[in-house]
Amino acid sequence: MYGRRRSAFLELLLSLLSLVYRGAIFLRDAAYRLGLFRSRRLPVKVISVGNITLGGTGKSPAALNIASLFLSRGRRPLVLSRGYGRRDERTIEVVSDGSSGTILGPERAGDEPAMMAARLPRVPVVVGSDRYQAGRTAIDSFHPDVIVLDDGYQHRRLLRDLNIVLVDAADPFGNSKLFPAGILREPLDALRRADIVLITRVNSASSLDQLKRTIGRHTGAPIMTARTVPADLVDIRTGKTRTPDRLRGSRVFAFAGIARPEAFFSLLRSLGAEVMAVREYPDHYRYTRSDLADLVAAAADGHAQMIMTTEKDAVRLRDLLPEGVWALRVELEVLEREAWETALLHIL
Numbered sequence: 249m250y251g252r253r254r255s256a257f258l259e260l261l262l263s264l265l266s267l268v269y270r271g272a273i274f275l276r277d278a279a280y281r282l283g284l285f286r287s288r289r290l291p292v293k294v295i296s297v298g299n300i301t302l303g304g305t306g307k308s309p310a311a312l313n314i315a316s317l318f319l320s321r322g323r324r325p326l327v328l329s330r331g332y333g334r335r336d337e338r339t340i341e342v343v344s345d346g347s348s349g350t351i352l353g354p355e356r357a358g359d360e361p362a363m364m365a366a367r368l369p370r371v372p373v374v375v376g377s378d379r380y381q382a383g384r385t386a387i388d389s390f391h392p393d394v395i396v397l398d399d400g401y402q403h404r405r406l407l408r409d410l411n412i413v414l415v416d417a418a419d420p421f422g423n424s425k426l427f428p429a430g431i432l433r434e435p436l437d438a439l440r441r442a443d444i445v446l447i448t449r450v451n452s453a454s455s456l457d458q459l460k461r462t463i464g465r466h467t468g469a470p471i472m473t474a475r476t477v478p479a480d481l482v483d484i485r486t487g488k489t490r491t492p493d494r495l496r497g498s499r500v501f502a503f504a505g506i507a508r509p510e511a512f513f514s515l516l517r518s519l520g521a522e523v524m525a526v527r528e529y530p531d532h533y534r535y536t537r538s539d540l541a542d543l544v545a546a547a548a549d550g551h552a553q554m555i556m557t558t559e560k561d562a563v564r565l566r567d568l569l570p571e572g573v574w575a576l577r578v579e580l581e582v583l584e585r586e587a588w589e590t591a592l593l594h595i596l
Contacts, residue, residue: 262429263535269426272419273434277379280404289407290383293394293595300438301421302431303507303531305414306448306476308360308560309580311398315364315371317592318394326392327368328383329541331358331375333532340376340385344369354563359532362397362563367577371559379406394596409595413442415463417473438465444591447473449511450583468570470591472584478519479577485569486560492576495554496520501547502556505533505564512558516576524550533564540570548552 254262277286294313296341301303311327318325324561326346335355343357344350344365351357351365365373372390376382381401383395383406397406406540412587415421422431441443445463452475459472478492500521509528527543529535543589547555552576554572562575582588 251414259429262269263425266426266429269428273426275490276331276404283353285404287404288380290380290387290395292537293399293408293410294383294406295412295592295595296400296403296406297395297412297414298397298399298403299414299416300401300432300434301416301426302433303416304511305416306474306580307399308364309476309578310412310414310446310448310474311396312367312565313580313582314362314592315368315396316467317589318396318596319368319371319487321593323394324390324392325371325394325396326386326390327371327373327396327398328379328386328400329358329361329364329373329375329397330377330379330403331361332399334358334375337375340374340378340382342369342389343373343375346372346390351572353567354387355528359560359563363560366563367559379403381457391548396472401438410443410564411441412444412593413439413444414448415447415459416508417447417451417456418458419508420447420462435449436462436466438483439463439469442467442469442590443568445469445471446582447471448476450475450579452514470587472582472588474580476515476581477581478515479579481556481574481576482559482562483569484557484565484573484575488573490497492519495556499521499551499553500522500556501525501527501543501550501552501554503527503561504542504558505529505531505535505561507531513574515578516556520555521556524552533561535561535568536563537568540565540568540573544570544572 295477315325343352343361355360361375374386426432481490559575559577
């Protein structure tokens, strides 16, 4: 799906499956337009953060950015997510109540919700595949005045007051083909539903103006830009933190089990780390003690000074308490800060 070389037969097969997938999307959209499928509204404001591609575009950092903004303005935000990859996605779970400090592990919460709950201990986080019912439960329990819907662009059953779609500047649309031949969840025309298009990892854009023109052909929504900035390094076992400049000149062994690990490795290099070796795992990979032993041995063989992973991977490593493994925590910085904050706060 990410454009790796594949046989002509496999290319043909995936293209045929993409046609079936496109037909299903068309029928679903038509059902919503004709009222055959109904969208329901919650009695509080809802801001959706999502994308039209598979893989990471920075949705979780964007959701954290939005929730933090409302929290800083004295509001009561709540994060609502499906909790992809958890043990039973049909159940509604309170990942964090925003006060007690108790946070469910990724097996019951999903990786991203557990990570967001740890980063924002004062913000409740609730998960459920039916976001409307999960939202009702969240409202009854926590009385928020704004809900941040994580990865909600395709969840048409729940109406939203602001629809934000993220586009990764490093690889905006892959080969421009629909799943499974490409990374598109929806055709580019789906951008018409967006109220804001936020281009993330803007420093990685090969041609930002060209990307903006492409997006502008499919939507009249304002286009904003953002970059990923390092926040700190945290020792997964002890919670001890260091500033990101600790990476400069250090020999680093890096590993990640995320959709686009190369983006993480590139970020480490941009911070001055000498990335001497990397290890890639599937997205949402569940690490074992044997995996950790192999990683530590490989890092020692390469005389690495630090072992680095992502914040999302750190959530999955929490129960294993790895010694000497650090996670890089990042934040989303929107370059059009004033326009961004005005657009978000305006809905209240």
